[in-house]
Amino acid sequence: MIEYRDLRVAVLGAGSVGSQVVDLLLRHGEELAARTGAGLELVGVGVRNLHAPRDTEIPSALLTTDLESLILGADIVVEVMGGIEPARSLILKALESGADVITANKALLAEHGPELFDLAQQVGAQLYYEAAVGGAIPIIRPLRDSLAGDRITRILGIVNGTTNFILDSMDASGAGYEDALAEATRLGYAEADPTADVEGYDAAAKAAILASLAFHTTVPLTAVHREGMTSVTAQQVEAAREAGYVVKLLAICERLVDPASGVDGVSARVHPALVPRSHPLAAVHGGNNAVFVQAEAAGSLMFYGAGAGGVQTASAVLGDLVSAARRHVAGGPGVAESTHAELPILPISSAITRYQVTLEVQDRPGVLAGIAGLFAEHGVSVETVAQSVGEQDTATLVIGTHRAQESALAATVAALQTDPVVSRVVSVLRVEGL
Amino acid sequence: MIEYRDLRVAVLGAGSVGSQVVDLLLRHGEELAARTGAGLELVGVGVRNLHAPRDTEIPSALLTTDLESLILGADIVVEVMGGIEPARSLILKALESGADVITANKALLAEHGPELFDLAQQVGAQLYYEAAVGGAIPIIRPLRDSLAGDRITRILGIVNGTTNFILDSMDASGAGYEDALAEATRLGYAEADPTADVEGYDAAAKAAILASLAFHTTVPLTAVHREGMTSVTAQQVEAAREAGYVVKLLAICERLVDPASGVDGVSARVHPALVPRSHPLAAVHGGNNAVFVQAEAAGSLMFYGAGAGGVQTASAVLGDLVSAARRHVAGGPGVAESTHAELPILPISSAITRYQVTLEVQDRPGVLAGIAGLFAEHGVSVETVAQSVGEQDTATLVIGTHRAQESALAATVAALQTDPVVSRVVSVLRVEGL
Numbered sequence: 001m002i003e004y005r006d007l008r009v010a011v012l013g014a015g016s017v018g019s020q021v022v023d024l025l026l027r028h029g030e031e032l033a034a035r036t037g038a039g040l041e042l043v044g045v046g047v048r049n050l051h052a053p054r055d056t057e058i059p060s061a062l063l064t065t066d067l068e069s070l071i072l073g074a075d076i077v078v079e080v081m082g083g084i085e086p087a088r089s090l091i092l093k094a095l096e097s098g099a100d101v102i103t104a105n106k107a108l109l110a111e112h113g114p115e116l117f118d119l120a121q122q123v124g125a126q127l128y129y130e131a132a133v134g135g136a137i138p139i140i141r142p143l144r145d146s147l148a149g150d151r152i153t154r155i156l157g158i159v160n161g162t163t164n165f166i167l168d169s170m171d172a173s174g175a176g177y178e179d180a181l182a183e184a185t186r187l188g189y190a191e192a193d194p195t196a197d198v199e200g201y202d203a204a205a206k207a208a209i210l211a212s213l214a215f216h217t218t219v220p221l222t223a224v225h226r227e228g229m230t231s232v233t234a235q236q237v238e239a240a241r242e243a244g245y246v247v248k249l250l251a252i253c254e255r256l257v258d259p260a261s262g263v264d265g266v267s268a269r270v271h272p273a274l275v276p277r278s279h280p281l282a283a284v285h286g287g288n289n290a291v292f293v294q295a296e297a298a299g300s301l302m303f304y305g306a307g308a309g310g311v312q313t314a315s316a317v318l319g320d321l322v323s324a325a326r327r328h329v330a331g332g333p334g335v336a337e338s339t340h341a342e343l344p345i346l347p348i349s350s351a352i353t354r355y356q357v358t359l360e361v362q363d364r365p366g367v368l369a370g371i372a373g374l375f376a377e378h379g380v381s382v383e384t385v386a387q388s389v390g391e392q393d394t395a396t397l398v399i400g401t402h403r404a405q406e407s408a409l410a411a412t413v414a415a416l417q418t419d420p421v422v423s424r425v426v427s428v429l430r431v432e433g434l
Numbered sequence: 435m436i437e438y439r440d441l442r443v444a445v446l447g448a449g450s451v452g453s454q455v456v457d458l459l460l461r462h463g464e465e466l467a468a469r470t471g472a473g474l475e476l477v478g479v480g481v482r483n484l485h486a487p488r489d490t491e492i493p494s495a496l497l498t499t500d501l502e503s504l505i506l507g508a509d510i511v512v513e514v515m516g517g518i519e520p521a522r523s524l525i526l527k528a529l530e531s532g533a534d535v536i537t538a539n540k541a542l543l544a545e546h547g548p549e550l551f552d553l554a555q556q557v558g559a560q561l562y563y564e565a566a567v568g569g570a571i572p573i574i575r576p577l578r579d580s581l582a583g584d585r586i587t588r589i590l591g592i593v594n595g596t597t598n599f600i601l602d603s604m605d606a607s608g609a610g611y612e613d614a615l616a617e618a619t620r621l622g623y624a625e626a627d628p629t630a631d632v633e634g635y636d637a638a639a640k641a642a643i644l645a646s647l648a649f650h651t652t653v654p655l656t657a658v659h660r661e662g663m664t665s666v667t668a669q670q671v672e673a674a675r676e677a678g679y680v681v682k683l684l685a686i687c688e689r690l691v692d693p694a695s696g697v698d699g700v701s702a703r704v705h706p707a708l709v710p711r712s713h714p715l716a717a718v719h720g721g722n723n724a725v726f727v728q729a730e731a732a733g734s735l736m737f738y739g740a741g742a743g744g745v746q747t748a749s750a751v752l753g754d755l756v757s758a759a760r761r762h763v764a765g766g767p768g769v770a771e772s773t774h775a776e777l778p779i780l781p782i783s784s785a786i787t788r789y790q791v792t793l794e795v796q797d798r799p800g801v802l803a804g805i806a807g808l809f810a811e812h813g814v815s816v817e818t819v820a821q822s823v824g825e826q827d828t829a830t831l832v833i834g835t836h837r838a839q840e841s842a843l844a845a846t847v848a849a850l851q852t853d854p855v856v857s858r859v860v861s862v863l864r865v866e867g868l
Contacts, residue, residue: 020731024583024731028583028585031585031775032583034650034774034775035582035650035774130580136729136731136732136733136735137735138572138575138576138579138580138581138735138737141572141575141576141579141580142572142575142576145572145575145753145756145757146564146572146575146750146753147572147749147753148469148752148753148756148757149458149462149466149749149751149752149753149754149755149756150749150752150753151462151465216468216469280717280738283714283717295570295749296749297454297458297570297745297746297748297749297752298570298739298740298746298749298750299570299739299740299743299746300739300740301570301571301572301737301738301739301740302736302737302738302739303735303736303737303738304714304735304736304737304738305732305733305734305735305736306732306733306734306735309733311731312731312732312733314731315581315583315584315729315731315732316580316732317583318582318583318584318731319579319580319581319582319583319584320583321583322579322582322583323579323582340468340469341465341468
């Protein structure tokens with residue numbers, strides 16, 4: 001056993017994750033010390049309100065509202081307060097003081113990651129963030145280390161538990177979005193204001209983090225195409241089921257060659273998509289998360305588990321804490337972020353995938369031929385058509401396309417919307433994982 | 435970009451994995467250098483026969499049969515030759531010379547791991563082995579680093595692709611073991627001599643590695659209870675399906691308190707087991723592998739992907755190579771193996787699980803009551819009984835038990851075998867993942 005002075009650990013935030021981190025640190029301190037070769041001394045827990053209710057009991061002597069002083073005495077700072085400020089300033093201050101930092105803050109990393117990683121590299125400190133994506137699921141280390149010798153080509157991720165719970169519940173019960181959201185809220189899967197989840201902001205931040213890591217390229221949050229899932233209807237989910245698909249909100253990160261310009265780049269997007277029921281992602285139920293990774297040599301991999309929850313996320317934070325402590329014991333400046341590739345970031349219009357387009361059309365001879373022609377004119381090849389007769393001389397067409405470029409599909413949809421035989425473009429969904 | 439002298443890499447073995455490692459190193463050298471901050475110079479490939487056919491083209495100037503000299507000039511040695519000797523001696527020599535070693539050799543690690551890790555720690559070198567379990571699936575780093583702050587309670591692993599292919603094929607087609615094995619051999623999933631796979635030796639080696647890592651305890655191969663899957667019949671697979679199960683060969687590593695002695699220890703075992711069809715492991719088809727991990731804080735996690743294959747395994751080797759190179763650039767002695775816990779290793783008789791016992795009995799009044807009484811006498815509680823009438827006054831009983839200790843179940847089975855109303859104990863299968 002290596003003997004080493006105790007490492008001083010400061011925790012910023014005592015919410016659902018922070019209180020569990022503190023609880024595990026206090027209960028498992030000796031075990032963690034044995035694993036790292038150094039004791040981990042919890043020097044304080046920074047909070048806004050000393051008397052707020054907590055999920056676990058924290059000795060009052062540890063609580064402080066003076067976060068800046070707390071940081072300055074620490075070897076390792078755990079930031080689990082969330083939000084952009086003051087988290088950003090506190091992390092910068094901690095890194096400047098030479099402390100390693102562990103954060104679960106995906107929004108901060110997606111918006112200010114480069115600033116934080118640059119500073120860490122300058123001062124020789126480490127910034128760990130396994131808990132920022134996929135809760136307890138180990139995904140950052142596998143991408144950064146295990147797959148570092150491979151070329152990742154695509155990531156399909158269910159990275160938001162709230163929206164997966166809602167979509168899974170719509171799929172299982174036939175409920176509409178509003179009812180499923182209400183159930184998710186009642187069961188604690190959705191927050192009082194669910195905007196960040198249902199509008200895809202949370203998933204977009206995680207997509208930016210995953211794409212940056214996978215492609216060795218800084219992918220800013222603003223480059224992630226984002227569509228929420230509030231407009232997904234019970235009818236769409238039902239139609240998807242009948243066609244052998246399930247609707248999932250996916251974070252998709254891809255290596256891509258833009259067909260028009262020939263530019264070899266990367267793309268990141270978040271939107272609801274149809275996933276074949278035979279795909280491993282289709283079996284991800286409830287609030288679980290999963291990240292499906294395709295790499296040139298490794299083939300297809302999937303990482304599955306609880307994507308959120310205080311104690312689950314705390315597991316990932318503690319794993320980072322052991323890594324940071326081991327590095328303190330072992331010495332060495334550690335591994336800098338790798339953004340050497342800095343590939344071009346392609347807009348959503350460059351993306352290439354399959355689509356399912358549902359149209360309400362006038363039910364008269366020649367309509368199908370006309371619409372098929374319209375797809376062809378815009379360079380979109382139709383693979384399947386299902387037609388069902390509706391009310392008052394209308395019919396519903398469900399058109400599945402071959403792989404097509406997003407810009408071509410968008411032009412097709414624009415043309416459909418002004419076509420006199422089309423009463424309504426009911427829905428356009430991308431199909432992933434085929 | 436950090437500038438650094440080129441690191442000298444020696445590869446031992448040019449079989450299905452080695453030839454792919456060499457190919458990727460030669461083709462992606464610049465990319466790997468950018469990721470690590472150091473060039474990776476392939477100084478040679480050690481082989482037994484210079485003129486053997488290879489899966490990829492290796493420049494003949496790189497090939498050598500003088501493995502000992504090759505090692506002495508290397509910073510990083512990649513051992514992908516397999517087998518115990520000369521792999522063991524060569525790795526010891528490489529570590530002694532101060533080189534980091536990357537190996538995919540599960541048999542060697544399971545039998546001689548402590549010797550290799552001890553030497554590595556003494557000399558401050560690193561021993562990497564991500565490729566030894568689960569092929570391309572990142573599982574070693576997640577257990578060693580990501581979950582280092584958590585307490586792993588159980589691992590259920592499908593860690594042998596050959597046997598999963600055979601069992602999946604029996605499940606899908608109703609084929610018997612011999613036919614499924616023949617198909618696996620024809621398609622290249624099984625070797626000419628499939629003993630190591632079908633008798634569970636390969637899975638047992640991986641169980642020893644996983645249990646050691648997960649429980650911070652040296653678990654030698656000899657402590658792993660091993661049963662192969664050659665006796666699994668088409669009838670068992672069919673009966674399992676009807677009861678909502680699928681038969682899988684599992685590697686099971688558990689924290690366990692022995693009910694008799696109260697000893698808190700660990701257990702590792704490999705055997706065919708019934709897995710509920712709703713369990714994520716049931717959806718692992720073909721030659722794929724998956725490792726299902728349960729931890730106190732993280733809950734349930736699963737890691738899924740290609741468990742074998744030359745290029746897939748090469749991906750894991752290259753990931754280790756990048757890690758080793760980064761550590762050479764960053765300095766520091768690295769992380770020693772963690773065996774601080776050294777928990778007692780419990781025998782199979784301490785294991786506690788559910789069982790499905792199939793009996794052929796005489797079909798006369800009172801038989802069921804007598805047999806139920808026999809289970810109760812041995813402390814095994816019966817949960818379900820299904821009876822079907824057979825030929826010539828016989829009946830088949832399928833008895834599902836509650837959780838019971840292995841020793842109690844073994845005593846029950848011994849008593850059943852000598853009971854006059856029992857014509858035959860048709861099968862005893864453990865039920866896992868409920």
